[in-house]
Amino acid sequence: MEWRNIYRGMLMGTSDVVPGVSGGTIAVVLGIYDRLIEAVNGVFSKEWKKQLGFLIPLAIGIGAAILLLSNLIDHLLENYEQPTMFFFLGLIVGIIPFLLNKADYKRNFEGSHYVLLLISVLLVGSLAFFNTGEPEAWKGSLSVSQYIFLFFSGWLASMAMLLPGVSGSFLLLLIGVYPTVVGAISELQFDRIIVIGLGVLIGIAISGKGINHLFKHYPYYTYAVVTGMVIGSIFVVFPGVPASMVLCLITLMGGLLAAFLLGKVEYE
Template structure:
């Protein structure tokens, strides 16, 4: 019964990661870190090694499945896929029609999470502080990068998948936003909508290669330099607030493949400046409520996780 409950919770956490990965600016890695499955996720990914792959080649499927923590990965993967295919339209609608409460919610969620994660650091040092600053500054500048045009070739789709998946497991750095920078966000989303399985297969292969390589780097850093790595990851989350800020003005537009005008470059504004420059209601109270809801959701998840550990 406990194992069933555990995998249902993992499935729900996967849904949270999938929902976050749809939004350019929010990282699925942040959700994994918030919900306490980040290190287990890395360990499970790293278990895809030569020894365990030999089990697969010998057709020892059951042994292979348990060796790679299959029940956990399957629950998580099903949750991620559920969100990607069921919530993509909802989140796209929210981004288009109700961006202020959506981004405010994520701001609250990410901000409180970064500070909660810093609580895991038992011993602070100059190195941890420097890592925190570097992470914050790096994420800030990454979110300032403008989207670019990119080749339509499959090799670039593979490369984009390998790079984006690295960002998806880095808290604070959004894989979707990296795809946007590389000019592959819309083509990949279109491939999902149009069931273009060739493009999706090449993209998925790039993701697998990037994931298996990069997860080992992060695991090694957490094992050798835990506090510094946690400081760096928290910094990434804090720096990503620049991208999540709810009140923005579009300074440049781009034309999508369907001929639709899409925001290309944006600039952050204070709520009163937003009203002055756009003439639109800043919906400050709604933004504050959504921001507080994001904070309360994370605190609730943390309390619930602590309760499950005790029970």
């Protein structure tokens, strides 16, 4: 078991509860994104024991962060939304150099790579213009159609969580079930948690194979798309002109520093 993954998972889980911030983005910061995709894809191979040794501690960390820190994140977003989002903004900006260096873009990127990168920026950045409104949590017992919708919501969110720059929680917000999912976790509504969890597992299994195939056969095109997604997520996370410029600049620098230090520790 790679027990070091518990703290990595906690960092990923913390980001997953923030709409607009992707757990896949944090995996890039930590230098484990390629390994994560390989492990997800390898669960159904002969090396499944080795891959579970990587994934189980990561899942423990993610689950612990979601259960233990979701209230803290909610508190920070409710009372210090802009400084909190500027911290995550700093994290996102800070990983872009890591991605470009990993792809060795000066040597490997051509015109077509930059076109894909730009398209990815525009596609993810356009999510910032969607009006999410204020969806309400579903109360009481659910109908069969609502359980089916929750299943596919978990499926969609899990596929998004594996992609840097695409936030699973933000997509849940867009389709109107984010409060329902968060409420199910915080109130331990096991029927809803099981249905969502099944959707998450199936979504991860299917999307993991697809992403792994792309990295193996089209690595630089894939890095171009992933880098574009991360850049595009800046527009999604940006909370607007800060009311407290000094505090937001401090948290922004804190996010940049955290990305640098995490990257330095993990890549060395």
